[in-house]
Amino acid sequence: MVSFFSPYRHDFVRVAACVPQIDVANPDFNGERTLALLRQGDRERIALMVFPELGLSAYSIDDLLHQDALLEAVEQSIARLVAESADLFPAFVVGAPLRWENRLYNAGVVIHAGRILGVIPKAYLPNYREFYERRWFAPGATIRGQEIHVAGHATPFGTDLLFRSTGSCGFTFHVEVCEDMWVPQPPSTAAALAGAEILLNLSASNITIGKAEDRRLLCGSQSMRCIAAYAYSAAGPGESTTDLAWDGHGGIFEDGLRLAETERFPSASTMAVADVDLGRLRAERMRRVTFGDCGRVLDVVSTDFRTISLVLDAPEEALPLRRPVERFPYVPSDPAKLAENCYEAYNIQVQGLAKRLQSTGTEKVVIGVSGGLDSTQALLVCCRAMDKLALPRTNILAYTLPGFATSEGTKGNAWALMRALGVSAAEIDIRPAARQMLKDMGHPFAEGQPVYDVTFENVQAGLRTDYLFRLANHNRGIVVGTGDLSELGLGWCTYGVGDQMSHYNVNASVSKTLIQHLIRFVAASGDVDKATADILHAILATEISPELVPQDAAGQLQSTEAMIGPYALQDFNLYYLTRFGYRPSKIAYLSWHAWRDAEAGTWPPNLPAGAHRTYDLGEIKRWLRVFLSRFFTSQFKRTAMPNGPKISSGGSLSPRGDWRAPSDAAPQVWLAELESNVPDDEPAPP
Known part of the structure; x- marks a missing residue:
């Protein structure tokens, strides 16, 4: 029996937006820093963790993305994370450049309990101003129903993946990558209409003046429109500053409310942690009938997605609640x-x-x-x-x-x-x-x-x-x-x-x-x-x-x-x-x-x-x-x-x-x- 004094007893699920310290084009180092945060997440009983875009290779490595040695080292790093995750509680998503049918994809890799559950390619590739992703990657928007081999594992591949925990800590999540959130119709919108309650975004997102507030606006508004939680993780310390800078901006939003945010411009690994209220989201979706109506109008049904199962059982011990609670809900403290x-x-x-x-x-x-x-x-x-x-x-x-x-x-x-x-x-x-x-x-x-x-x-x-x-x-x-x-x-x-x-x-x-x-x-x-x-x-x-x-x-x-x-x-x-x-x-x-x-x-x-x-x-x-x-x-x-x-x-x-x-x-x-x-x-x- 889960303790009354645990948030998991009351429809909450603990989520983290992680920003590990990395080293440019050094998958071994980056995997080690990722693993350190995973172990911390296990100690803190975090159920779901999201890491930055291309976090195992670094985002800012330009043509090094086409080097065989680097791509093989990335897969070795993934293999280690899979093996080390066997005894860890969290499910997690890491960013990696992966090859499929003679093309390279900017992808999120979902891992839990010694298994690769699925790989999601970035749907929309920015190729404007400081971004040149079409130089290295193929867009993944049309990839559905496919399979990819990663680090010796055959696993589902495509933008049509939902991940559902069938254990006592039950929830459904979806993954999209950086630019996917900035387009008029983010992939996460259809995923939410199909049942995803937690939306994850692996991002790199260099920092310029005022951009952090743009991210907050996008993440908060997407979480509100989708009546969902939205966890966002951007690249931080260690990315190349040849032409860009990085602030390590991670945050967790719930139906428009910002629950947690990392300290920006960190000098070491960091993460934002919050307990997402699934009960609130489910009640709002049930009450706000236009949410379901929108899914029917757009003809979005759960069968449009492949649902990948995992088993997460809620920890039974008492845990502190990791989210702000207003003592006076009619009177904001700000x-x-x-x-x-x-x-x-x-x-x-x-x-x-x-x-x-x-x-x-x-x-x-x-x-x-x-x-x-x-x-x-x-x-x-x-x-x-x-x-x-x-x-x-x-x-x-x-x-x-x-x-x-x-x-x-x-x-x-x-x-x-x-x-x-x-x-x-x-x-x-x-x-x-x-x-x-x-x-x-x-x-x-x-x-x-x-x-x-x-x-x-x-x-x-x-x-x-x-x-x-x-x-x-x-x-x-x-x-x-x-x-x-x-x-x-x-x-x-x-x-x-x-x-x-x-x-x-x-x-x-x-x-x-x-x-x-x-x-x-x-x-x-x-x-x-x-x-x-x-x-x-x-x-x-x-x-x-x-x-x-x-x-x-x-x-x-x-x-x-x-x-x-x-x-x-x-x-x-x-x-x-x-x-x-x-x-x-x-x-x-x-x-x-x-x-x-x-x-x-x-x-x-x-x-x-x-x-x-x-x-x-x-x-x-x-x-x-x-x-x-x-x-x-x-x-x-x-x-x-x-x-x-x-x-x-x-x-x-x-x-x-x-x-x-x-x-x-x-x-x-x-x-x-x-x-x-x-x-x-x-x-x-x-």
Whole structure:
């Protein structure tokens, strides 16, 4: 049984893009450096390794490629690699010049466990600017269904080869060579449509100013179009610098995401290593039906390729995960990316509300302002929308509606914010109406008993909504909702009231973790003065609470996260369940990797105090159990959610958009999978 603490247990496969140090026209030396990286890959339990184009001979040797002595030495080097691989775990691809039917081919040689599995010729040969490959090589684009003899082995030869592991570490890969990626229709496109999940590119690719970014663009875009992993390895230290230079650029990409990259211009052998998420790729291909449609339109079927089998069984021991995992998947840790996301999210909200006002012929909005995160962001959006429509901010009718547990701090923040933003501000104390309703119902609180049950809470929440809707009627406006994506996911919203119901909800697909950064974005944008920014920062520093139940005898505030779990963890769970459909054990594994210690995972900048804490596997499992139970039993609330713009590629929960599910589905399957496959104890440190 593969350990829970191994990425191989959770649909990952470890891949390396290798750049060995080489010596020009010295196959023995080059084979030795290749073998050294292979042995390192075996120790690190790497399943698949790709090496540079013509790496056994060197790329930059010009007419030496036509020397018999060199070509024979290359085959001897291949023979040694085949023999030495018998007891090594990785499958790997090396680049070599090989002869077939009186022509020379620039080829990739696939080797595993003492066998040559196949040879792939370079399909397209560059013959422009600094490249003269047609001088030495024949193009391989039309070679299919052939066989070649290499180092005493007869093996399949052609561009029609797929390689499939049938062991417990199962995946399918394809090989192309350098220029093949730069053409309008790379061979890997058809291979991906035929089932290849990992695409390998052996490259030489000399370096010029700006070319590294071109490579990243090509590799990332090809991985995204093909919904695949793309591993790229370029020539590095040791190639001839007679006329060219080489930066040893290797990288691994997954559906557009760069997972790992080598240090460029290395002085010794190096490699980039990453754990590719096959589960994510397979789920995306299944979900994105146009991927399969494209294969049918282009008439690409698996039978267009010869499939070569190999057996790779997943290592059973615990292994570290070799890929970045964002602790906050809705909030990128890269400051530049976060700033761009906040700019886009804020303006999507503003545009959505502005369009709704224009389409309904409405010039006024009504909003409840609590002094908390959600209503603060919604109010900021209302202000910007009014500015955009050249309407006065006094058309925003903002109300603070204090109840039995409203604190002076939050009410003070609400008033300070409303005044600072120049909206029409008012206060309606809901307590008299709430007491009357509780009395009419015969609730014990009306008789002086401190009974703070769900009825007590929802009478307050419902009255706030009643007032807002009737105020909208009275003033010919619409109610702007404030409830966020995280609350909808957890069902932490009362059905039919303000955090679930409104005329238009600008926060509907904004997670709680992102809303904090949107407020910071506005505070730093220059759209508000320093005094207003200070108010926003005071709101950010306030503990999240519904403020529906009075503080206890010890002065403890009603804490949202103490009841439903930390939003940091629950947003993580929400993202991976709804965006990728991961099983709970995989979500728990990723969460444990991201949150187990202060050095793991990635942090976005400017987090609030207390956000840099860690969670052990027991806590992660506990709160994931809470999330699953609440998520499924609360679907009926999401089915009736109002309109609101989709913000993030992480998805929304609108029944008209990303998430459509029955309201009566039960969580037992997910809870059982969690209990069966996630241990309660963590492994002892090594």
